[in-house]
Amino acid sequence: MKIICIGQNYLKHIKELNHLVPDEPVFFMKPDSALLHSKKDFYKPGFSNDLQYEIELVLKINKLGKSIEERFANRYYDEIGLGIDFTARDVQRELTKKGLPWEKAKAFDSSAVIGDFLLKEELGDLNSIDFSLRKNGEIVQHGNSNDMLFKFDTIISHVSQFVTLKIGDLIYTGTPFGVGPVQIGDYLEGYIGDKKVLECRVK
Numbered sequence: 001m002k003i004i005c006i007g008q009n010y011l012k013h014i015k016e017l018n019h020l021v022p023d024e025p026v027f028f029m030k031p032d033s034a035l036l037h038s039k040k041d042f043y044k045p046g047f048s049n050d051l052q053y054e055i056e057l058v059l060k061i062n063k064l065g066k067s068i069e070e071r072f073a074n075r076y077y078d079e080i081g082l083g084i085d086f087t088a089r090d091v092q093r094e095l096t097k098k099g100l101p102w103e104k105a106k107a108f109d110s111s112a113v114i115g116d117f118l119l120k121e122e123l124g125d126l127n128s129i130d131f132s133l134r135k136n137g138e139i140v141q142h143g144n145s146n147d148m149l150f151k152f153d154t155i156i157s158h159v160s161q162f163v164t165l166k167i168g169d170l171i172y173t174g175t176p177f178g179v180g181p182v183q184i185g186d187y188l189e190g191y192i193g194d195k196k197v198l199e200c201r202v203k
Contacts, residue, residue: 002169003030003112005056005085006155009148009174016177025150025158028102035170036110041203044184045108048088053182054175055133055141055190058083059152060117061169068160073153076165081117082131082190082198083172086110087179114170115190115198123192126152134189135182143176150174 007026008014014021036042044051059077068076085106092105123129129145145151150158155173159165182188182202190198 001032001035002163002166003032003034003172004028004159004163004169005030005106005112005172006150006174009150010143010176011147011149012177013175013179016179021149025155027155027159028106030107030112033109034107034112036113036200038113038115038198038200041201042086042110042113043203044182045088047108048091048105050088050090051182052087052089052179053133053135053141053188054085054087054179055131055143056083056085056172056175057081057129057131057143057145057192058114058117059156059171059173061156061165061171062167064167065156065160065165068157068165070153070157073156073160076156077120077152079117079119080123080126080129080192082115082192083170084113084133084188084190084198084200085172085175086113086182089179089181112170112172113188113198113200118192118195118197130193132191134191135180136187140180141176141178145173147176148174
């Protein structure tokens with residue numbers, strides 16, 4: 001099982017981090033040790049003083065695929081869920097300055113929280129999926145799949161040109177504006193529409 005993460009896929013988020021707008025999907029990987037299932041506690045690592053949440057829609061791959069044409073990409077996922085891409089932002093900034101990979105800031109243990117999945121049929125228009133993250137009861141991030149620079153099928157097609165997709169692989173599709181820090185004791189809840197599909201407490 002692979003965890004594939006799309007970066008820089010929402011324009012306002014790109015601007016809040018002062019990154020350049022990409023002309024194709026940007027992706028990086030997390031190891032399976034990064035996966036943390038919903039309702040389990042997340043233990044804040046000691047190597048970061050600026051650990052931040054990033055709520056994201058997540059695709060679960062349902063069949064083997066390589067070099068998938070975009071027009072067929074919708075056949076490779078039946079379910080969509082929510083995940084949190086925890087990021088050590090201070091570490092990421094230093095790596096970015098030096099032109100180094102992001103793995104230390106992104107791929108550490110338990111950095112990919114995953115919630116429950118919903119069938120595509122339950123979600124209606126996949127280009128208008130509303131989702132949000134609450135921290136201690138207050139909405140801190142709100143997004144809609146309509147605002148993605150690269151849609152689901154484009155992402156699947158692009159990634160599959162480089163990496164064979166396998167059953168059970170997870171694709172985190174990028175985060176909207178509003179990322180921010182977490183502290184020990186924070187309680188995070190992820191919603192698709194008005195349905196809670198993810199929760200996590202920071203320890």
